[in-house]
Amino acid sequence: MSQIYGWTGKILRVDLSTGKTSIDDTMKYKDFIGGEGIGYKILWDEVPAGTHPFDPANKLILGAGPLCGSGVPCSGRTTIVSLLPTSPFHGPSSSHMGGYFSVEMKYAGWDAIVMEGKAPKPVWIRIEDDKVRIEDARWLWGKGIFDTMAMIGSQMGKEAQVAAIGPAGENQLNMAVIRTGTSHSAGGHGGILGAKNVKAVAVKGTGSVKVAADRAKFMELDKFMMSIIGANNQMVVPSSPQPWAEFSDRTSRWTGRPGLFWGAANPPVETGVCDPHDMQSVGFRTMKAVFDLGASAEKYTVRMGGCAHCPIRCHSQLKVPQLEKYGMDPFVSNTCVGWSGPRGVLYNGIKEFDGNGPDSSIVGNAIGTTLVDDLGVWCNYGQIGRDVKYLYTKGIFKQVLPAAEYASIPWDKLEKGDATFLIDFYDRVAHKKGEIWHIADGSAWIAQRWGLGDEYWDSKDNKLWTRGGYPVHHSNEAGAQVGALVSCFSNRDSQNHTHMNFIGSKLPIAIQKEIAGEIFGSPDALDAPMDYTKMNVYKARFVKYALVRGRLHDSLTLCNWMWPMAVSPLKERNYRGDTSLEAQFFSAVTGVTKTEAELDKDAERVVDLFRALTVRSMGTVDMRGKHDAMNKWIYTPDKDKEGKEIPQFTKGTIQMEKADLDLGLGMVYKQFGWDEKTGAPTKAGLEAVGLKDVADELGSKGLLPV
């Protein structure tokens, strides 16, 4: 076999039913890039429509792409593909985790691990380079994720990277995670590992990822990338005025500044000026603890952490000694919704509780995160908190829970914002106690089980985007129709930051619009915040770009919370980034030269395959009516203080308009070559991206638009 660069060339297949392992050739999947693309191809080829996610016939793919492990900035992510239990039609989905797992998997020689069947008893999978063993997990089953990892590390060696489930996954909760490292969770697929009797996958690799390019040139490209990279979410403007910066914006995640410290480091470390020309300060600029948890988090911050090969450290790593009062270890780490999701159950916020004084909020956040990270519960991107609020305040819990169970729950703590409520709550949920645990079935399923009607779906407070049961994730507040339409195409929260990593840059809107014009053909692709205009074709191009790059990043695997690099912090570049960097790195690492357009075409193939999988799962071509239809609150006008409707497209409102969104959906369908009426991929469109076999199968099932 000739030398393969980037990819390792091998996929590990584990048949849990028989205990047999085998090797597959990655290169037969190269048209699907890696990671997510390979996962969807395997689902399409091997998992029949109608399979239940927890059925042994379902498969779960832990995937990495050709750039993972190569050292390219922000390339440490793992993409997991399987059917999704929270989806009301058990559609396909990816989930993602950062950390170090996929990099270790690559160094062990594997681009992906495909698990199928069901082990006859609890097991964990031990991978040391090309040696694979299925181990007895009887001593691990029932354990929290932290101890599980330590027990595996003690057996396999301290350098092993582990992906594991907690009791929530073992108990086959729909809302369960697969977690790696100290704080990296992939939401929604934990129950599938539980159903397969797999507690964990652990890997150790002594190999490498080969880089095709000339070493000096590759290092030069890395250096260039390091000059245009921003802070978390590619925010390129600092939050406070700095000597090097023309602009500042206090809402930026570029929070590093003189006088702000990692306060619990020994000695404390000042984040400092963080001039973008100083590569040795890049890791200080995202001081996320104070962004996520407020100013008082500074003194608890040991340092910032994150993923392999990423200079942007977005995971706050704190020492919160108060946790020991609750039998928890004081060290806790997470980022964004990893903090706000678990404690979001306290819908009144966290008030002062249990003698924790003004820092109760920090302690409460830390309790919530520690609980779900150990038990392995998924928050459905924060939806669990909004669901608790709705069900409790509307009196629905009182109706649907048995009286004794209802009486046993410390609702007074919930109302008072006492974070110890979370300890009681997540214990019930993860261990499937009583009736309340069904909240972790996910929104679509509780709507059925507990008879939640239109009011539930159409409530603005609930933020549910479609009847698929998932919430907003950078939707209509983010670029008007762009964010709104990006949110329609997945089977869980859209997990798409392509658009945010540009429009959230904090650059003045005039500069952003100029750059949007250069990429999408007109500055009209982007509206100013809270000042929206009607749908246009440039916005449709932006939506397509966001969706295509999302799939590209999850396939390469690059972090879609940083990539693409449309903007930069550099005035001398007129704040331009370089959207061809993915293609430049792909060509450099793999030795397979591709232009930006060619690589986008490969990613478009992955988008189309995902769309075809969704059509096949739902058994209908009516994507517009059955899948993409947005909930009513999104296009219901707001009312002013006098109760008068505020018309859409007036300054100050972000509410959408139904006819405009319907037009927008059609325009996006057209961008992808899908049927404008139904939104389903067409025979010609699928064949144009090399998916003739997919078109043929859909045709044979009557699932091609007429």
Add this chain to the structure above:
Amino acid sequence: MSESKENKEGLLGSTSTRRDFLRIAGTGIAGAFVTLTLGCATMVRTRDGKSLKVWATPSGAMVQDPNLCVGCRRCEAACTVRNDGKVSAYVARVKLSRNLNYGVAGVTSAYAFADGQHGNFRLVAETCRQCAQPKCGDACPAGAIKADKKTGARVVDARRCVGCGACQDACPWHIATLDPETRISTKCSLCDGDPACAKACPTGSIKFYTWEEAEKLLWGADATSGASAVSGATA
């Protein structure tokens, strides 16, 4: 890189080298005589008839500050891209990955309070100390490890390496590593005076220090950086 250290060949480059040499030789230096010069190392025969390789003092060494390290492992990637044309944590001459989860000591029952990502978040990367009397070099049966003429770093001559792994076994910190793919040993060469790991570090956690500074940091007497006890010195 310190100019003042570059050309200090021979036995008497620093007090430490001389001290260690005297201890190892077990005899007065006046009784030794040079028998062979190997790069910047020198073979001497002591008064009591022992044969001994004496090494030129290196210009310095890479030292990591666990308080600043964010665990991104860009140091390892840069190291192996520059030196091997591939990226590997196992082969990287900066040994962070193996300590990332649970510190140098590995998993203990008190892991939640010990070093590492699963503990107190203190991340220790072990680096080559460019020892005055390097056990890797002394153990090499092929004479493949020599002091680089420019930097004094103890470097592997890939053409002479026989892939036996004696250096890896001999190093008290197992820094030298036999690359399982090439069967050739790898160890820190200071990148010919322009260390790739330091340039790639996004927090300045890993830096080049002159040998005197490095010696103080690595061997426990913290004098220069304000770092707490550094690297494998605590192991």
